[in-house]
């Protein structure tokens with residue numbers, strides 16, 4: 211079964227340790243604050259909210275959140291996080307703003323974009339590259355139409371996709387290729403994958419990443435590329451639990467759409483693209499940017 215990182219209880223249990231919330235947290239908090247302006251808070255749909263890391267951070271800022279997630283196991287993590295983090299008394303949390311804002315309970319919805327309905331939300335977000343999980347044009351376009359229908363007129367949609375030209379998956383496979391000659395052909399076919407993208411790093415078998423989970427202990431994890439077909443990249447995430455020697459593999463597939471494709475798909479679904487940022491510092495995107503972070507508006 212694909213994507214077991216979101217369903218296998220052993221992998222869901224270590225998900226937050228392997229995938230701690232990154233630089234994108236500050237970006238989306240600031241974006242929400244900017245869009246809220248004088249109103250102060252927004253109603254926000256977090257589609258593909260996963261373990262609810264960003265959902266809860268936005269809720270702590272006083273926004274009204276709906277977390278939508280197709281994986282039962284991930285939604286379970288998100289609910290638990292909300293119980294632990296959002297029930298704290300306001301004064302105990304130094305990350306909140308000095309003006310005391312009440313925290314609305316997050317509404318959780320098991321499902322996907324098709325379950326959204328007419329929320330009349332101010333903002334919808336898809337973070338952690340959720341947009342790349344929509345492999346087919348049809349499912350992507352349907353999701354955009356559903357999000358459009360769930361927003362207020364003038365409401366915003368923000369999400370990010372990795373720039374396909376950066377090809378992080380090939381970097382990981384290149385490291386492998388030094389050891390395993392059978393994939394070196396694939397790498398040389400794509401040799402325009404430039405060294406200038408050194409900062410993009412998918413750990414490989416020869417360059418594993420080790421994390422320490424409070425319950426599971428030390429876990430090594432790394433990527434293995436299986437195939438690149440057009441914009442679709444099939445790969446495995448390997449896990450090794452050091453204390454038990456247990457191994458697990460999640461087979462994943464992502465779609466790397468071009469900036470133009472993403473822009474056109476938004477326009478087709480009835481959005482106007484306000485901005486495309488290239489990284490988490492609010493710089494506008496160019497051809498070399500690691501990310502395409504779209505901020506679009508329901509026309």
Ligand SMILES: C[S@@+](CC[C@H](N)C(=O)[O-])C[C@H]1O[C@@H](n2cnc3c(N)ncnc32)[C@H](O)[C@@H]1O
Nearest residue numbers: 216257258259260280281284322337338340343
């Ligand atoms: C990499 S995680 C990101 C989670 C979260 N947004 C974050 O920033 O931490 C991707 C999430 O997208 C969810 N997902 C995958 N396909 C989806 C789809 N078609 N619609 C909504 N969510 C989806 C997965 O279940 C998973 O929880």
